[in-house]
Amino acid sequence: NAGVTQTPKFQVLKTGQSMTLQCAQDMNHEYMSWYRQDPGMGLRLIHYSVGAGITDQGEVPNGYNVSRSTTEDFPLRLLSAAPSQTSVYFCASGDSYEQYFGPGTRLTVT
Amino acid sequence: GDSVTQMEGPVTLSEEAFLTINCTYTATGYPSLFWYVQYPGEGLQLLLKATKADDKGSNKGFEATYRKETTSFHLEKGSVQVSDSAVYFCALSEAGNKLVFGAGTILRVKS
Numbered sequence: 001n002a003g004v005t006q007t008p009k010f011q012v013l014k015t016g017q018s019m020t021l022q023c024a025q026d027m028n029h030e031y032m033s034w035y036r037q038d039p040g041m042g043l044r045l046i047h048y049s050v051g052a053g054i055t056d057q058g059e060v061p062n063g064y065n066v067s068r069s070t071t072e073d074f075p076l077r078l079l080s081a082a083p084s085q086t087s088v089y090f091c092a093s094g095d096s097y098e099q100y101f102g103p104g105t106r107l108t109v110t
Numbered sequence: 111g112d113s114v115t116q117m118e119g120p121v122t123l124s125e126e127a128f129l130t131i132n133c134t135y136t137a138t139g140y141p142s143l144f145w146y147v148q149y150p151g152e153g154l155q156l157l158l159k160a161t162k163a164d165d166k167g168s169n170k171g172f173e174a175t176y177r178k179e180t181t182s183f184h185l186e187k188g189s190v191q192v193s194d195s196a197v198y199f200c201a202l203s204e205a206g207n208k209l210v211f212g213a214g215t216i217l218r219v220k221s
């Protein structure tokens with residue numbers, strides 16, 4: 001039981017490049033979400049999904065896209081990276097009792 | 111909207127000292143309250159939670175009591191260890207799944 005896995009662990013992008021952060025869970029949770037962590041700001045919700053085919057925006061969705069074609073996977077796409085998207089990104093899955101977080105992806109945009 | 115405010119750090123303590131990290135919240139309804147811990151280089155782990163007023167969450171020697179009258183959920187531990195050095199996040203959830211986090215408090219424990 002791997003829990004929540006994220007790839008890659010580290011990534012450096014140039015401004016304007018696109019990429020996809022991968023997230024997978026093996027706990028059969030319907031709910032999955034993406035957060036970004038910035039110094040002094042805690043974690044802020046980017047997008048979330050309550051099940052396959054259903055996604056919605058969180059607090060800071062601009063510049064990011066998501067889709068949910070399976071229960072297990074919830075990728076986060078950066079369409080045109082900007083320096084303001086330099087951050088640590090966490091994926092989570094869970095239920096109404098507890099959220100489980102992945103180890104994070106550290107993204108730097110130059 | 112909902113928000114969480116927690117004391118700024120870093121908090122630096124000697125081993126076996128008493129720990130308090132303050133957390134207050136603003137919410138429109140009756141949220142569940144959480145403390146998460148993040149060890150260096152890792153993701154967040156749930157430390158404890160409370161779902162209604164006067165509930166006390168506890169785990170690994172840490173405690174926090176849901177105080178509705180003061181809208182607070184302060185984290186306490188009677189005797190900290192070096193291994194407790196981490197970042198601690200207070201959070202709330204009104205919708206069961208969506209979490210609103212405080213800014214985090216860095217705790218450093220010296221031997």
